[in-house]
Amino acid sequence: MKKSKRLLDIKKVSFYNNINNQILILFILIASACIFSDFYFKASNLTIPFIITTTLSSIITFIGIPKLKKIRAKQIIREEGPRNHFLKQGTPTMGGIFFIPIGIIISNILYFNKDNYDVILTLTFVIIFFMFIGFIDDFLSFKKKMNTGLRSNQKILLQSLISLIFILICASNNLIPQNIEIANKVFNIGNLIYPLGIFVLLAESNSTNLTDGLDGLLSGCSVLIFTGLAISILIENPSDNFTLAPLCISMAGACMGFLFLNKYPAKLFMGDSGSLAIGASLGGIALISNHLWSLLIMGGILAAESISVIIQVSIFKISKRAKGKGHKLFLMTPLHHHFELKGNNESLIVSSFWLITLFLVIINLIFLIKS
Numbered sequence: 001m002k003k004s005k006r007l008l009d010i011k012k013v014s015f016y017n018n019i020n021n022q023i024l025i026l027f028i029l030i031a032s033a034c035i036f037s038d039f040y041f042k043a044s045n046l047t048i049p050f051i052i053t054t055t056l057s058s059i060i061t062f063i064g065i066p067k068l069k070k071i072r073a074k075q076i077i078r079e080e081g082p083r084n085h086f087l088k089q090g091t092p093t094m095g096g097i098f099f100i101p102i103g104i105i106i107s108n109i110l111y112f113n114k115d116n117y118d119v120i121l122t123l124t125f126v127i128i129f130f131m132f133i134g135f136i137d138d139f140l141s142f143k144k145k146m147n148t149g150l151r152s153n154q155k156i157l158l159q160s161l162i163s164l165i166f167i168l169i170c171a172s173n174n175l176i177p178q179n180i181e182i183a184n185k186v187f188n189i190g191n192l193i194y195p196l197g198i199f200v201l202l203a204e205s206n207s208t209n210l211t212d213g214l215d216g217l218l219s220g221c222s223v224l225i226f227t228g229l230a231i232s233i234l235i236e237n238p239s240d241n242f243t244l245a246p247l248c249i250s251m252a253g254a255c256m257g258f259l260f261l262n263k264y265p266a267k268l269f270m271g272d273s274g275s276l277a278i279g280a281s282l283g284g285i286a287l288i289s290n291h292l293w294s295l296l297i298m299g300g301i302l303a304a305e306s307i308s309v310i311i312q313v314s315i316f317k318i319s320k321r322a323k324g325k326g327h328k329l330f331l332m333t334p335l336h337h338h339f340e341l342k343g344n345n346e347s348l349i350v351s352s353f354w355l356i357t358l359f360l361v362i363i364n365l366i367f368l369i370k371s
Contacts, residue, residue: 018347019216019263019264019347019351020263022351022354023216023220023259023260023263026220026223026224026256026259026354027054027256029358030050030223030224030227030252030256031047031050031051033046033227033231034046034047034050034227034249035047037230037231037234037245041234044234044245045110045245045246046230046245046246046249049106049107049110049246049249049250049253050249050250050252050253050256051253052106052253053102053103053106053249053250053251053252053253053254053256053257054253054254054256054257055257056102056106056257057098057099057102057103057253057254057255057256057257057258058256058257058258058260058261059257060098060099060102060257061095061098061099061257061258061261061268062261064095064097064098064268065092065095065261065267065268068092068093068094068095068268069092072142073092073093073094073138073139073142074089074090074091074092074093074142075088075089075090075091075092075093075269075271088265088266088269091266091267091268091269092267092268092269093138093141093142093268093269093270093271094135094138094139094142094269094270094271094273095258095261095262095268095269095270095271095273095274096131096134096135096138096270096271096272096273096274096275096276096277097131097135097273097274098258099254099255099257099258099270099274100127100131100254100273100274100277100278101128101131102250102253102254102257103247103250103251103252103253103254103255103281104124104127104128104250106250106253106254107120107124107246107247107250107251108120108121108124110246110247110250111246111247118173118175119175119244119288120247122166122169122170122173122175122284122288123244123247123281123284123285123288125165125166125169126162126163126166126201126280126281126284127277127280127281127284128277129162129280130159130162130201130205130276130277130279130280131273131274131276131277131280132273133150133155133158133159133162133272133276134271134272134273134274134275134276134277135271135272135273136149136150136158137149137150137155137271137272137273137276138271138272138273149272156202159201159202159205159206159276160198160202162201162280163197163198163201163202164198166197166201166284167194167197167198170197170287170288171194175288176193176194176197176287176288177193177290178190178191178193179290180193180196180290180292180293181290181292181293182292182293183293184367184371193287197287200283200286200287200292201279201280201283201284201287203283203306204279204280204282204283204286204295204299204302205275205276205278205279205280205283206279206306207279207299207302207303207305207306208222208275208276208278208279208282208302209272209275209276209279210305210306210309210334211275211301211302211305211334211336212269212270212274212275213334213336213337214264214336214340214346214349214350215262215263215264215265215266215346215347215350216259216262216263216264216266216347216350217336217349217350217353218270218274218275218278219255219256219258219259219262219270220255220259220350220353220354220357221299221301221302221353221354221357222251222252222255222278222282223252223255223256223259224298224354224357224358224361225282225295225298225299225302225357225361226248226249226251226252226255226282227248227249227252227361228294228298228361228364228365229248229282229285229286229289229291229294229295229298230244230245230246230248230249230252231245231365232291232294232298232364232365232368233245233248233289233291235365235368235369236289236290236291236368243289244285244288244289247281247285248285251278251281255278258270258274264346264347264350279302282295282299283295294364294368297360297363297364297367298357298360298361298364299357299360300356300357300360301353301356301357301360304335305334305335305336306334308330308333308334308335308338309333309334311329311330311333312328312329312330312333315327315328315329316328336349336350336353
């Protein structure tokens, strides 16, 4: 009995170290990409913001954990979820209010008094307000001691309102190009870019919200996507000192710092205050920088998570109407839960999704360089 317990403890230590190693590799990979970009793109300024935001995000988030425990801001696990997730019950949540502002503050400092500072202010607006919507949802959740804070229609309404205001500000200041690039082809869609913009913000923020279901899943994928977006922007604008790349890398650093505490077993969850803000920042940056196609490719995991839910609900409803009994394509959605119920280890799923995201980022960068 003692021998089996000892073997179990050894496996836990090995498993824990493996996660730490993966996160260290991820940090070194992103830092190396920043150094290479600063060397190759002479106007680039990525390494220092990444290091600073990673450090500050990790420290401030760590300091914030006791504060969240004090106000009892704890995660409520939904009853329909995987049974093993009930072990996460009581983990502090709402961590987004600590690490999201770090990326925003650093990027505002970098861009202050620059020619396109109005772009950063506009993006700051949409990120902060999406974070605030998430904060309301998180706050109501632990106040009501239920997994749901805002009702879905309330959340969508608030998201739509902020997205509309963001688009109107962009339209009045010509911040969003009416030509979109898809697979190296330019399409002029005129004013249709504005309803498309609202759709992008809603789709992206809800995709990131759905992806945030396993320890370190969204935070790790976000680090890679933000970094890929930064380099994509630099490839398109190599001589521009004031591209949106530093904002992207500041957000990557903020997510990286949070990941150190969000890794399995998570000491803290980001909550909707983090996931909605991440989605809004990705969507907003991609719209203004005209990198919607790049975001779609690099955010393949985010898209897959959303699509799995849409497919599951659609098949269930259609089969129930046709046969009187609903059928499911997946064991559970979003997609990561399907793989969980298949018996896969949580951290194996997370690291696999990171690897897929890294592969998609590389594919996108190769495509941009060749074109």
